[in-house]
Amino acid sequence: MRKRKHFLTLLLLAITILPVGVNAEGYQLNLQHVRNTGMGHAGAGLFSGASSMHYNPGALGMMSSKMEFTAGGSLVFTSNVFQSTVSDYHAKTENPIGTPFYVYFAGKINDRIALGLGVNTPYGNTLKWEDNWAGRYLIEKISLKSITLLPTLSYKINDMFSIGAGVLYGINSVDLTKALPLGGSSGDGEINLKGTTNSIGFNAGIYAQINDKLSAGVSYRSLQRVKLDEGDVTLNVPTSLESMFPTDAKFNAELPFPSNLNVGVSYKLTEKLLLAVEVNFVGWSAYDSLNFDFTPNTPALQDSRNPRLYENTMIFRIGAEYEINKEIKARSGFYFDQTPTQDDYYSPETPGANKLGFAGGVSMNLFENFSFDFALLYIYSFEREAYYTPDNFGGKYHTTALIPNFGINYKF
């Protein structure tokens, strides 16, 4: 009976507060720690242990244990569908399972200074539309991956304030395929673009433990303009057209990883119940266009400019953590994530929409100092009717995702 009551409390928390606004999506991933995921990805105004180096490096200075290690990962099952508005044509994706992961290791040098090293995957996009789908001249499949190293230093100014900063070093890869409307005897042509590149940015934050109950934080993750030089171009065109294309083409491209300004507050409502709210401001307007600069150019292989015209967005998050007993904590979270994509420049390579995230999770202290986290996140996107006008392609889109997350924490 008692347990049911706890559960109801959490459920109510998740469904009664429905903020209206915008949310950050695009190709950004927020699955950077299972505890935070369980609380709707809130983390800026929350001391969350070693994973603070991602959510708010300022909070890391408040570490009480000497060392902390945490690692985990997720299985991302996404499904996207497309339905033409003028035809009975419809299609769906056959996305491979995404596997974002994280490892954070943090330690205290002395009372005031904490150091951390983490690896996580804050950006990515894995999408594969069904074979021969109608948007194949726009995109067939894409795999965008980024593994980021984040060495972090945090300094506790006093019992109330702590600041921190870290370097973001990204190891990034892209692999993109689309069909070319060059009908040969065996069907369409195809182009594949593949490359790897590194990127650098920073992460900084300030955290305040205002009193026993209330804490707040502001963190900022910088924009990274990821430049890719000399990527490989693989072309498959009808034999009679081969001479129109270069034999060994390369491409340059640039993709921004947007800035994030996060403002969060957390409050201990009771001894057992912690609440966190957060707003993220995501600088998606940096993504103006996706351009491929080919070398050498031929009349048939011209540079390609593709407007994206993303807009800045906001994400509203609310999360709760309830201590059922010494061993078990339950979590619940909810967020509203605004899409940066516009109705007229909507590319099916990143089928965005305003999204609701519903999360629930538990953490269990299995042994002393060792805990196991689980969270389940369900993302529901609002149905979207949108078009990529430069290509005269579009219709209705719908996306959902189900993401189980698993993690471990060890501190001493």
Added chain:
Amino acid sequence: MKRFFTYVTTITLFMWGCEAHLDTFEPSAGEANFETIVFIGNSLTAGYRDGTLYRSAQYESFPAIIHKQLYNSGLNKKPFKIPLMADEAGLGGRRILGQVTGCDGNTSLAPDAYQATLNLAANMANIYAQQGPFNNMGVPGVRLPHIFAAGYGNSALGQGRFNPYFSRMASNPMAKILDDALAQQPTFVVTWIGNNDVLGYALAGGYGDTITSIAYFNQLLSYYVNQVYTGNTKGAICNIPPITAAPFFTTIKPNNLVLNASQAAVLNQAYAAYNQEATQLGKDSIKFKEGANFFIIQDTTLSMLGGIRQIKANELLLLTLPQDSLKCGGWGTQKPIPHYYVLDASELANINAATTAYNNQIASLAQQKNLALVDIHTLLSDISLNGTRIEGQTFSTTFVTGQIFSLDGIHLTGKGNAIVANYIIDAINQKYNAKIPKAMVQEYSGNIFP
């Protein structure tokens, strides 16, 4: 164990509920009835393509595409009957892209003859008894008066005196196209006729063919719509496209003659006497320069100047003009291009005047009979100016690569037919408050590159 199954079922149901889904398209016939649909027209309706009518092209005709959309959405429940040719070569003349070596030894990708043994007997045999009556009543070569002509397909008249395409699909030797169409008691008729009444003249370079007089056309079309669109029979009528925007007339540019400085000097010398004469008569002289130049053409009205002159920028050359004669035979430089390969300014004026008048009559009759008017003229004018982008592919009226026109430069590819089919569907949907799903253009073939 029972508990385990309960869990599995719950999880499965949850995962299924989580799958993204969208409501499907809901078709509707609106105020129209597509129970029996018949298409009346010419080669464009038949699915003629690449210089002939062949089997796989017939499946990609715009009538076949529209029917597929109606049938798949349940708005029509009958299979579509097409007077299918026996094979992929038909009555001959099919073109296919290949590597063609010209008289100058240069090889390039160009339309070439399709290699196949013709089976004329099978392609000319009447198939009405086995396969008719036909929903696709498109007959290649048909002009408006032929629609009403008894015995138009009567092979007893001897070669050249009957239409072999109608001969094979007619219900009897003395049948009329109109009667065979109306005998099916269609509930919906899509009409696209009148093209050949002006196109024949254009294809002949304005020589040896005439444009159906506007008065006669108006009278016949009025009779036609009154015969077809009576009672509960509804439908759509397409107008005449800007025929000279087709690549057949635009591919060989009037100034495609490229010369170097010394070639230009030699030719200027050769035409010095002509120019002297022309100046005296107040006519244009012939001039060449390094770079692009206008070809020399035949002009029978200039008998005092040997019946030749330089072509003007606004005049057109036909695609049938033999390339080897241009490259190696001295055509366009030392010898004039024969006038039957040229549409001069006055011939173009005749074509435009007839097209405009025909289209006025089509529009007025469409309004009178409350039909969906399909303004193909505007569609193709717009595409010829700016091209169009559909589903990520660019289309234009450029020969071969524009992918709307097939290898004969006049008739459409499968993709071109799908674009037209969608345009007709748009007009029908609008007129009859219907919701016919449109075709995906990319599902149909364009010009195939080897």
